[in-house]
Amino acid sequence: MPLHTFTRQELAHYDGRDGAPAYIAYLGQVYDVSRSYHWRNGDHWVRHQAGADLTADLAQAPHGAENLRSFPVVGILSDESNDGPPPIARLDLPGR
Amino acid sequence: MARVAREMVERSGINVDELLHLLVNNAAAELTTFYYYTILRVNLIGLQGEGLKEIAETARIEDRNHFEALVPRIYELGGQLPLDMRAFHDVSACPPAALPADPTDIQAMLQVLVEAERCAVRGYTHLCNLTAGKDHRTYDLSLAILNEEVEHESWFSEFLGEGPSGHFMRRGETSPFVGKFLR
Numbered sequence: 001m002p003l004h005t006f007t008r009q010e011l012a013h014y015d016g017r018d019g020a021p022a023y024i025a026y027l028g029q030v031y032d033v034s035r036s037y038h039w040r041n042g043d044h045w046v047r048h049q050a051g052a053d054l055t056a057d058l059a060q061a062p063h064g065a066e067n068l069r070s071f072p073v074v075g076i077l078s079d080e081s082n083d084g085p086p087p088i089a090r091l092d093l094p095g096r
Numbered sequence: 097m098a099r100v101a102r103e104m105v106e107r108s109g110i111n112v113d114e115l116l117h118l119l120v121n122n123a124a125a126e127l128t129t130f131y132y133y134t135i136l137r138v139n140l141i142g143l144q145g146e147g148l149k150e151i152a153e154t155a156r157i158e159d160r161n162h163f164e165a166l167v168p169r170i171y172e173l174g175g176q177l178p179l180d181m182r183a184f185h186d187v188s189a190c191p192p193a194a195l196p197a198d199p200t201d202i203q204a205m206l207q208v209l210v211e212a213e214r215c216a217v218r219g220y221t222h223l224c225n226l227t228a229g230k231d232h233r234t235y236d237l238s239l240a241i242l243n244e245e246v247e248h249e250s251w252f253s254e255f256l257g258e259g260p261s262g263h264f265m266r267r268g269e270t271s272p273f274v275g276k277f278l279r
Binding site: 038045047060061094 | 114121218223
């Protein structure tokens, strides 16, 4: 099954806030980090919010991309715009 | 609050409110680690556990000292600890160092311990990177804590068979790097 193609505007809706899943993009791939302790409410170490392309930020991080290996890839990132955001599947995760 | 001290940090280009969030979250990680390590330490029993007990205890006390050293800096910069301790627990920068399902599984205990230290190493490296050349006092404090966390990681990593740490366990007083902030 082909992966969903996210625009940056679509990705911004997956910011992990108010029950939304937390997705981040890195090198064109979109990862679901919703279940990670380090991405609670889409917040990562105060300075990063899910729903964005963090390729440049990862270069400054005290860890590498190997941390992403454990997260599922849910799509690819495109720079093209679309007509609007897709419906958001809200996750009911324990402790959130 | 040390008003001018905060202004100096602001003028250096650091977002002080963001920095305070990070300091509070790391202070929460230290105090919760101190609590969870208490449980881990009491469960390090038997022939295998006894060998780890002293090192786990040293890491536990030093993490408590890290919390003590962070608190004044938080208040100097105009921040505060959460009034509700439960809320403080929940903002911890690192996951709880929870007792494994089988406490007699020494490998599992070591994994919990080493992952807690690795989270701390990344966290203080991040703080050092943010503050280097800008907020000299927070940098000095973060670097001191980082030095001790690196040693903690290396001790547990060595026990996991990941190679020599190059260290001997603490001789003398705890917190050789952070101690100057506790006087």
